Amino acid sequence: MTSQEIEYLPPTPGAMKSVFPHLDCLVDAIDALKQAGYTNMVVTAPLPRHEIEEQLYDGRPSPIRWFTLCGALFGGSMGFSVASLTHTNWPMIIPAGKPLVSIPAFIVITFESTILFGSLFTLAGLLLMCGLPSHGLQSEVRDPRFSDDVFGLVVNGLAQADAQRVRNILNDNGAAEVTGLESNNG
Amino acid sequence: MKGLTYGAVTRDILEPLFKPSAAYVGLLGFCVALLAWGGYCWFLQLTMGLGVGGYAPPVFWGVYITTFVFWVGIGHAGTLISAILFLFRSKWRTGVYRASEAMTIFAVMSAALFPAIHVGRAWNAYWLFPYPNQRQLWQNFKSPLMWDVFAVSTYFTVSTIFFYIGLIPDIAAVRDRTTGTIRKIYDALALGWRGTDRQWRHYMAAYGFFAAFATPLVLSVHSVVSWDFAMAQTAGWHSTLFPPYFVAGAIFSGCAMVITLLLPMSLIFKWEKYINVWHYESLAKMCLLTGTILTYAYGVEHYIAWYSDNPYEWGIFVYRAVGEEYGWVFYMMVFCNCLAPLIWWIPSMRRNLVVLFVVSIIINIGMWFERYNIIASSLAHQFDPASWTYYAPSWVELGIMVGSFGWFGMWFVMFIKIMPSVAVAEIKELIRPPLKSDQVAAK
Structure with a gap:
């Protein structure tokens, strides 16, 4: 990551970003979030994985x-x-x-x-x-590591009251890093 | 691929980008010099007329059409490897498909030069495309030459789309590892790709459809090219055998060219982990299969000519084989395409890098001569013996042909320094993903 230029973009309100080095942890986290009722999420990956698609789209084919x-x-x-x-x-x-x-x-x-x-x-x-070409995606998915060796999971549309619960779900399922919604956290 | 991680793959494949060595610059300069020589020869032809191209009645198809068919043939392997082998889920394609696809695009770009060069007045070459002129007169859609325009331009368009779509995630990976203006360029080329679940979902669906579309194209393009000849009432050409014969030949030469290009590239870039003897052996087996079909086709076309009892048809095949003028071309073709690849039946020979490289070059020489053998001999000896002649390429024609190799080489050499020549994201698909359960089990 030394030679990378990481652009500064303001964080998206109500978004929590997490980084997963392991695929099975990511899939578990998506499942846990869905079960807890949080479905507004974006997953980024350096490669296509059917496990992720199955979790998010339940096998619905692309139009x-x-x-x-x-x-x-x-x-x-x-x-x-x-x-x-x-x-x-x-x-x-x-x-x-x-x-x-x-x-x-x-x-x-x-x-x-x-x-x-x-x-x-x-x-x-x-x-x-x-939505291509698109250079306006939220800052949370614009992490150079997501095209390299880790998976990203961004949960959007969170209220401050949900922040701790979501953070716990992500941490409990093996997130290596969880950021976002900290400023008003106390 | 054991022991590799996603991060290592990204590093290994992106490592050789943007650092031109003196040898690289020399190679690029050599290609540009060949291109310049070809450009000079074409300039001569544009200013002095097609006469400098060695054309003389009744031979009006010569080196240009030979080289056109040669390059279209070379352009077959890339899409075969990227599309057909993708649908068959063949694992060995992953390491070699990106460079093969690039080869395809540049080969078709080289082929596309020749209709314009061949028609002489290149500034009117756009007449080939379907549009109504002032008299509302359209092209003849029943003409195989018109079919060819559709086939080659569709092939180029679809292959380019397929190639570019495949590149997008890897361009994004390059963008994330560069800075400044270069980063901005790659960001624009990646179209803002971020690998989100939505992007990957539609991407994989579209990729499958592109592969499904490209697959029949691979088989159809050279079939249509073969109809340029087979639909004509010319002895030695007018045969229903031509489409499968041409398609087999195209895949044969294309796979050989992939070996020729990738072998030195993988050694120089130290990519043995990703492109190695397994890939070359698979390509050599493809050559053995298609070379055998080709050899069978040579035999069958001679048999049909003899069995048809048509003196013109049989006459041209006898002339090709034992005639004074083109006999050496015929035997060159037989040696290079039928005999030389036989050495690959010995497993150790198709794993020997020197043998692989040398035989792949011999095959491509042979495939150029095959097209020359078909075109020149049939036109020089048509039905009326009074019009028989001998066609030999002029130095201007050969100069333009050499220039096309420079044109092709220039694009390929530039490509390997500015784009990942091995598919980063797809190589990662071959690796077992990082799993927490594996770590726990290891403990």
């Missing part, structure tokens, strides 16, 4: 798939339409009964457009759902 489906359908129909309509718009009548709108000949354009627009819509969906 990204709808973007993908819409993009692929749009691309495929647009590719075929462009190829067909341009051929009918300027018809070249070729002897031997060759059709103007030829399905085999337009398959490649249709296929490529399906893939292209499916991917572009998926990209748009990803950026939209993740």
Whole structure:
């Protein structure tokens, strides 16, 4: 951490940040917080872990798939339409009964457009759902250690009265560091 | 990967960034010099016309199209490794996929130069793209050349998106370990990525979809490229065998190029923990598989030509094999693509770094000659013997081809110093996560 520039940003009101060096502790802490009724939390990790996703989203799939489906359908129909309509718009009548709108000949354009627009819509969906590009995330998640070797758990929307209880839950479940909501704590 | 920690992975992979040694600068300078030479040759062609490119009737496809197909072929391994092997959950892909993907992008960028160079009036190359002109006349969507524009541009776009999306968490890791202006640049490139649960959730879903889209693309792109030839009524080209034959060849050359590039890189950067003989052996096995398919395809196309009893078809295959002009090209191809890789059937040979490196280069030489063999010989000996000719590349063409290697090398060499060439976040996925229960058990 010596060469890192840690930017100073004011703490978010009502947020408590904790650092977990162990994955199982983090998962236990999320579970304990949920059971205590604290569900407004953000978890940061240097890698994707299914345990975290399971705890927070209960196996609900990401809606990204709808973007993908819409993009692929749009691309495929647009590719075929462009190829067909341009051929009918300027018809070249070729002897031997060759059709103007030829399905085999337009398959490649249709296929490529399906893939292209499916991917572009998926990209748009990803950026939209993740809120990217975003440089305004709360200061608690902007810790350089979270892209390296530890996990972060930030509980948001806490009242001062809840602070000690949440802090205890985090500490009891193996948090290496808990910060936030100290100023009015006494 | 035993004994590694998340922190060690981050340190090891980000360590070689931003510290160019004299040898690195020399290598980059060499690539730029090759590119400059290629640029000079292209300038000559732009000012003097395609005649300096060695084209003469009836041969109008030569080194440029050969090199175009070569680079598109090289571009296959990266997405194969990153997408198909991702869907198969192949563990060995993790160490090598980032550099392979970079290789893919730069190879397709190299390929993309050649249609513009080949058409001569490069400033009109945008006519390839579908847009209506003043007469509302569109391109012919039934033309395989039009299919090719769609296939290669889609492949480039999707591969680039896939590559960039894969890079975002690692760019964020670089950002968190830099300061000042460099940090600001990486912060912008990381799009503000912080690895939150919401980000990872959608990211992993999208990554799977990108892989699913890229997978059929890998198989389709070179199929479409092969139709540039196979849809033409030219002896030696007009064959339904071409798509699988070209796809196998592309993966063959691409995997060989991955070995050529990654072997010295991993040794120089001391990344043996992440890219080692296990990866090279897996790549060599991929080459053995695809090389065997390729050899079979060579045999089958000769058999079909003989069995078809078509004198033009059989004639071109005889001409390729025993003709005075292109016989050496044919045997070069057979030696490099069919015989040389056989040494990898011996396990110790595909674990020997020198043998791996040398054979991978031989394969790529052979794959360039394969495309040259297909293109030049068929066009030089078409149906009318009166029009038979001999096409040999001019020094301008070869200069532009060499320049494309400089262009490719320049991008790759720059990439490995400014971006993590091994996927930091994905390598961490291979390591057992830090668990309190493990610590307790150890006590």
